[in-house]
Amino acid sequence: MESYGDLVAADDVLLFVNAAITATGQREFHADAGAQRLSLDFLHAYMLGNYRDLYAGVLALDINDHNAALIVRRLLETSAEASVEQRRSEGRLIAGRLALLPPQRVYGLFRALRRAGVNNRRTRALLRDWLAARPDLAFDAVKYRSGLKQALRHAHLAPDDGELGTFLFAPLSRAHYDTPILETWRRAHYEQAAVYELPYTVAEGFAAKHGIPRAVFLERIAPRMTRLEALRLQETAQRRGVAEAVAVDLARMPLTRLAGYVLSLPAAERVERRDELTGALRAAAARVAGVHRGTWGRVTAVLDDSFSSYGSGVKRRRPLAVALACHYLLEALADRYAGLWTSGRREALLAHPVGPTPLGERILDALETAPDRLVIVSDGWDNAPPGLAAEVLRVWRTRLDPERRTSVVHLNPVYDADDFDVRRLAPSVPTAGVRDAEDVPALVEIAQFAEGRTGLAELTAYLDARAERLVAVPERTAAGGAR
Template sequence: METFGDLIAADDVLLFVNAAITATGQREFHSDAGAQRLSLDFLHAYMLGNYRDLYAGVLALDINDHNAALIIRRLLESAAVAGVEQRRSEGRLIAGRLALLPPQRVYGLFGALRRAGVNNRRTRALLRDWLSARPDLAFDAVKYRSGLKAALRHAHLAPGDGEIGTFLFAPLSRAHYDTPVLETWRRAHFEQAALYELPYTVAEGFAARHGVPRKVFLERIAPRLTRGEALRLQEAARAQGPAAARALRTDLSRMPLTRLAGYVLSLPAEERVERREELNGALRTAARRVAGVHRGTWGRVTAVLDDSFSSYGSGVKRRRPLTVALACHYLLGALAGDYRGLWTSGRGDALLAHPVGPTPLGERVLDALETGPDRLVIVSDGWDNAPPGLAAEVLRVWRTRLDTARRTSVVHLNPVYDAADFDVRRLAASVPTAGIRDAEDLPALVEIAQFAEGRTGLAELKAYLDARAARLTEGSAR
């Protein structure tokens, strides 16, 4: 039998998971960056101090990279207070999560540990193992030179290749490198042609040094761009003319769903209309890929999707809430046997979605329930304001008077962290709310929502975290 303390612990963990999925310490529509960071720092300190094992276990969930790095840093900073078995378990979780983080995030993490004076044996071992698993350390030496150099110094490690050590600490002391990428970097100092063989972030600095016009540089560097870099540069390329824009046009068929949705929303409405067939096809293909074996198995699904003005997000997270809603729209269409998406603006063309107007969630929830769905999914930041509180009242009456047998499953997915409440904003006590960062996580978040609904307790939550941790550490070992 669970105690009152167990219920509090389960609630605290779920609250922290929502924050770790959505919060990045950056400005949101309703709160500034300072409030976001302060709120998030408090949650991390609270979880570490009260539920260390559960705090570490959250690394196995689909939290964002910012919070994964914060958890790893705090665990390593406080290693002295952990028991032997705790350190062993945490080490496996940290190693598994480091393998999933982007390299620039890992180098940034070890830089933060260096500045904090954290240099215990476990930290050095984790860094050594992570570096030994890197597929091309010479490439890292070129692309992340300062980060790699600082990490090696901090952990008292020597690079395995003598050329890499020379490159990092005395790069121009050699007249020739046998390693191709290092030699290309050396030649780029005096040969313009060589810079186009380097990674974009490195080549950009050499292009500025050589005075290469931006238009020429973008056209010639295009084959070296990663898919993400090409998408980020699309808007800048359009300003440089049609030739540069065509050079950066990328194959959308293999793009991740949420990133693809963000790209679509960055395009002018005229271009979306002009490329409607291509964009719709790419989004549906990406959604079907995410749905996998669950495609068409969710029965009748109706979604209420927030495209109000607050879905713009902020200057540093432009259109992020709307991006998640658009990606969820296509994914739910793939998961459902029968699907209907209702936007708060009343718009019927999802491809032309843009942030506009108030948030009449209550009206849209009423419309959605009238369709008699098996599942109702609400994707919104939770600021119901036209009129305020209507959605909560509609959902309360629906649960307590009209659907006491719970024939319709209702879940609220919120892409925005509310710093004032230390959680994502909820619509109603009777409806489970989960934070969401990427639409790809939607099926797993609906699974987590069962814990937020109070149908399961701390023991089941711990078992779920243990299962996810085992999956993470097994994947890392492979």
């Protein structure tokens, strides 16, 4: 029998996990950026002060990069408050998480630690080991030159390669570099042809320096772009109403990013490319589903495409993109599937933010299909009429299905700063924050803890199991290499 304190701890951890998955400190539809940051900072401080071990353990879950970096920073800032065993455990978790973070995020993290004056031995060791595991420091020196230079200074490290040190601190003092990418960067100051051998973000500055027409530059640099760079460029072009000469390889796109790209297209273009876009979304969903494809039985989803699914200017259509991606993923996971949009829309590909949020009515429609699983993807602002969804779910769970023949879970892509959590629909229904549709299978696991059927011991065991998988990441990354 768990104590009341254990139950409170489990609830606190789950609340923080929801925030760490969804919140990025940016403006949402119902809250500005200041409120988001203030709310999130409080949660981090509360968790670190009361549950340090569990706070560190959250690094092993599928939280977003923003909160992973915040956790790492706060753990390193408070090293003196941790025991020897805690520092050892935290060090392994931090190393595992750093190996998963994008390099620009890690360089930004160490820049923040430098500004904060955090330069303890553990910080220097983690930075040293992370840099040693980087597959190509010369590439980093070109693409992240400022970040790498500051990191080396902060940790009092000198590059093993004297040529690399010269490039970082006096790059134009040499007439030639033996390392190809460094020599390419040097030549790009004088030769336009060398520009197209550099990473896109670096080449863009040289293109401006040489006055290369934008269309010519994009056409020739396209093979050097990463898939996300190409996607961001197209999304920006759609917002500005201009055409960019870069083809997006839909076959390689992650599911949620692909959904965001589809939503950025005008409705007429989506109709024209219906087969291509639908095929790409279903192929991406099938990759995510993997061996679980078709194993979830009868699944019905209630998907929120109300006006609030627009998100905000900095997170444009993000909630709707998550709902669209979940639609195709659940279709792949189900043996039989039905997707019901709050607007009553029939064709998912044409989704756009519109109207109120009649969640209660759509949940009634969904339950009439007698699903094995009901998945609700919504920001939780049930307002047509207010409170109907909670009442429907209460009656369903207490009177019509007390045996829980139908599993119900609410996935919420939006952090509610006022409640320090994602907005919930009903106490009887577990709610989990969702950042990317790719995380849905893991979030369904976490939802079992939110239902109250399991407590702190089971939650801690789950975190420990995920931590064991995480700490093996640096070895795999070092063996395989990644940029």
